[in-house]
Amino acid sequence: MNITPTNINTYSPNEILNNFANIFEKSRSINDLVSIKNGLNLSVDVDLQRFNDEQKSTFHYFLANGWSYVLQLKYLNSYEVPISSKEFEKQVYHLRCALQLIGKREDINVCQILTNLGCAFDHIGRFSEAQDYFNKALLINPNFGMALGNKGFGLYRYAREVFDGVHQFIFLQYARKHLLEACDKKDVYEEARSGFNSLAEHIATRYPLKDLNDFKQYDDFFHGLSTDEIDYRQWCIDNVLFLNPLNDVIAQNVVAHDILHTPTMVLKREEKPICQSMYNQMKQEFVSARFLFYEGVNTDKPHYSDRDVVLYTAFDCPVYAISIEKIKISFRVCYSIFDKIAYLMNIYLNLGIDKNRVSFRNIWHKRGNRNNPINEEMFTSQNLALQGLFWLSKDLDEGVDSPIEPEAKEIAIMRNFMEHKSFKIVEGKNICWNESPETYEIERLDFYDKAFKILKLTRSALIYLSSLIYEEESSRKPLEGLTKTIDMPIINDNSKI
Numbered sequence: 001m002n003i004t005p006t007n008i009n010t011y012s013p014n015e016i017l018n019n020f021a022n023i024f025e026k027s028r029s030i031n032d033l034v035s036i037k038n039g040l041n042l043s044v045d046v047d048l049q050r051f052n053d054e055q056k057s058t059f060h061y062f063l064a065n066g067w068s069y070v071l072q073l074k075y076l077n078s079y080e081v082p083i084s085s086k087e088f089e090k091q092v093y094h095l096r097c098a099l100q101l102i103g104k105r106e107d108i109n110v111c112q113i114l115t116n117l118g119c120a121f122d123h124i125g126r127f128s129e130a131q132d133y134f135n136k137a138l139l140i141n142p143n144f145g146m147a148l149g150n151k152g153f154g155l156y157r158y159a160r161e162v163f164d165g166v167h168q169f170i171f172l173q174y175a176r177k178h179l180l181e182a183c184d185k186k187d188v189y190e191e192a193r194s195g196f197n198s199l200a201e202h203i204a205t206r207y208p209l210k211d212l213n214d215f216k217q218y219d220d221f222f223h224g225l226s227t228d229e230i231d232y233r234q235w236c237i238d239n240v241l242f243l244n245p246l247n248d249v250i251a252q253n254v255v256a257h258d259i260l261h262t263p264t265m266v267l268k269r270e271e272k273p274i275c276q277s278m279y280n281q282m283k284q285e286f287v288s289a290r291f292l293f294y295e296g297v298n299t300d301k302p303h304y305s306d307r308d309v310v311l312y313t314a315f316d317c318p319v320y321a322i323s324i325e326k327i328k329i330s331f332r333v334c335y336s337i338f339d340k341i342a343y344l345m346n347i348y349l350n351l352g353i354d355k356n357r358v359s360f361r362n363i364w365h366k367r368g369n370r371n372n373p374i375n376e377e378m379f380t381s382q383n384l385a386l387q388g389l390f391w392l393s394k395d396l397d398e399g400v401d402s403p404i405e406p407e408a409k410e411i412a413i414m415r416n417f418m419e420h421k422s423f424k425i426v427e428g429k430n431i432c433w434n435e436s437p438e439t440y441e442i443e444r445l446d447f448y449d450k451a452f453k454i455l456k457l458t459r460s461a462l463i464y465l466s467s468l469i470y471e472e473e474s475s476r477k478p479l480e481g482l483t484k485t486i487d488m489p490i491i492n493d494n495s496k497i
Contacts, residue, residue: 005045013055016046020062028069036073040066040090057101061113064094068116078123079382083390084374092120092404100406108144111137115147118154125388127158128460131248132240145185149196152178155249156199161385161467162245163263173212174249176203218254232294239452241290241459243283258287260463263470266478275469276488278344279462282337286458289333293455296326297448319425319444328418331451334458335415338396341389341465348469349378360393381475385467392461411450414440 003011003019011019023039026032043063048056067090075081081088095117102110118133134151137144155175162168179200183193204212222230233256240247243258262279303322311320338360345351346358346368353368366372379387395405398412417423417440426441435441442450 003042005042008042008045009047009050013051013059017055017058017062020059020066024062024066024069028072031073033070033073036066036069040070053101053103057098057109060094060098060101061109064091064098064116067091067094068120083376083379083387088120088124088391089394089404092117092124093406095120096404096406106140108141111141111144111147114140115144115150118147119150122150122154122157124391125384125386125464126391126460127154127161127384127388128245128248128463129392129456130154131158132456143185145182145188146192148178148185149182149188149192152176152182152196153199156203157384158245158248161470163470167246169207169211170246171249172203172206173215176200176212177215179203218252221253221256232291235294235298236290239456241455243286243459243462245463258283260466262466263473265469265473266476273488275344275348278340279465282340282344282462285333285337286462289330289458290455292326292333293330293451296323296330299323316424316441317427317429319427324425324444327448327451328423331415331454332418334454337458338393338461341461344465345389345468349472351375351378360396364390364393381472383468383471383475385464385471388464389461389468392457392464395457407450407453411454414442414450 003016008016020039020043023042024036027035027039040063043059043066046059048059051059067087071078071081071087071091074087095113099110099113099117102113114133114137118130118137121127121130121133131151131154134147134154137147138151141147152175155171155178159168159171159175162171176199179196182188182196183200188196222233225233233253236242237247237251237253237256242255243260244255245260246255249255260283262276265273265275267273299321305322306320309320339358342358342360342363343355345363346353346355351358351363351368353363358368362368362370364374364378366375379390391404395408396412397405398409414423422439424439424441425444425447427444429441429443
C-alpha cells in the first residue's frame with residue numbers, strides 16, 4: 001500500500017489506521033526514527049470527518065505511540081528531554097483525545113490508553129496524577145499486568161518525593177507488591193517483566209522482607225466522629241482529595257487528614273518563614289473549597305437562605321441555589337491558587353519576576369513574559385516536581401489548541417464568564433433558541449465534572465509545590481556557621497473559628 005499525502009483520503013479509515021500501525025511498529029523495531037517522523041507528518045493530511053469516534057480514538061492512540069517512539073529513539077532517558085520539547089506534549093494530547101473519544105467503554109484498549117497516560121505523566125513529573133490513571137485502568141481490569149507493573153514503578157518514583165520516612169516505606173512496600181503481582185501476569189512482555197522484577201529485588205535490599213510483607217490494617221481513625229464528618233472524610237478518601245500522599249497509595253481511613261506541609265527549610269536568622277505561611281494559606285483555601293464542593297454536589301433539598309428570593313424564569317431552564325454558588329466559589333478559589341503558587345515560587349526560587357505581574361501562565365518564561373522562550377535555566381537541577389508543575393500549567397493553557405488538554409480552552413472561557421461576564425447553570429438547553437454569546441450556559445453535571453477536575457488539579461499542584469521545595473532544600477548548600485533548629489507549633493483545631 002503506497003499511501004501519500006495526496007491520496008491518503010482515498011483509502012478507508014481502517015486501511016489508513018492499519019497503515020499507521022505498520023509504520024510506527026515496524027519502524028520502532030528497527031530503530032528507524034526518520035520513518036516514524038514521516039508517518040507523523042503524514043497524519044496531518046488525514047480527513048477525520050470520515051472516521052467514527054472509535055476509529056478517531058484508535059487514530060489518536062497510534063499517533064501517541066508514534067510520539068512515544070520518537071522519545072525512545074531520540075533520548076536515552078526522560079531526564080535528557082528538554083523541557084520545551086514537543087514530543088511529550090503530542091503524546092499526552094493524543095492519548096487524552098483517544099480516551100475522550102472512546103467514551104465509556106471498559107475494555108483492554110481503554111486500559112492500555114490509561115496505562116500509557118500514567119506512564120507519560122510519571123515521566124513529566126506529574127507522579128500523583130499518574131497513580132490516578134493506573135488506578136482507573138485497574139478498576140476496569142484488576143489483572144492488567146502493565147498497569148500493575150507501571151503503578152509499582154510510579155510509586156517507587158513517587159517515594160523519592162516523600163519526605164516522611166514512614167510514608168516513604170509504605171510507598172516502597174506497595175510499589176514492590178504491585179511489581180511482583182505484575183510479574184505473574186501473562187500479558188506482561190518479557191522485557192517489562194525483567195524490569196519489574198529487578199526493581200522489586202532492589203526495594204527488597206533496603207528493608208527486611210518481614211517488614212515489606214507486613215501490610216498493616218490500621219486502627220479506625222473515624223472512631224468518635226459524627227456521621228456527617230465520616231461521610232465527608234470517606235468521600236475525600238474515595239476521590240483522592242486529601243493533601244496526604246498516602247491517599248494515593250491506600251484507601252484506609254488512616255489517610256483521612258491533610259498532613260502535607262512544607263518540608264524542613266533552612267533560613268537565615270533575619271528571614272521570615274514566608275513560604276510556610278503562604279503554603280498554610282493556600283492549603284486552608286483548598287480544603288475550604290473542597291468542602292464547599294462536597295456540600296454543593298450532595299445537597300438534596302432547598303436551603304432556607306434561598307427562601308423568598310424572588311427570581312423569574314426566562315424560559316432558559318436555569319438552576320439557582322446556594323448549592324450551585326458553593327461549587328462556583330470552589331471553582332474560583334481553586335483556580336486562584338495556581339497564581340498564588342507561582343507567586344510563592346517566584347520568591348522562593350529568586351526568579352526576579354515583577355511580583356505584580358507573575359502568574360502561573362508566565363512564570364515559566366524568561367523575565368515572566370509569555371512572548372519570551374521558556375526559561376530552561378529553571379530546570380537544570382532535574383527537580384521532578386518543578387517539571388510536574390510546569391506540565392500541569394499546560395492543562396490551563398487557554399490557547400486555540402492547548403498543548404496537552406483538549407478541554408483547557410473551554411474551562412478557561414468558563415472561568416472568564418464566571419468571573420467577569422454572565423455564567424449560568426441550566427438543566428437543559430432550550431432548543432428553540434440560538435446559542436447566546438452574551439451568557440455562558442452549561443448543564444449541571446457537566447459543570448460538576450469541570451469543577452471537580454480543577455479541584456483535583458489544585459490538590460496535585462499543592463503536592464508538587466511541597467515536593468519542589470523538598471527537592472530544592474535537599475540540593476542546596478548548607479549555611480555556614482552555627483545553625484539552630486526551630487520547631488513550629490501546630491495550630492490548635494479549637495482556635496479555628
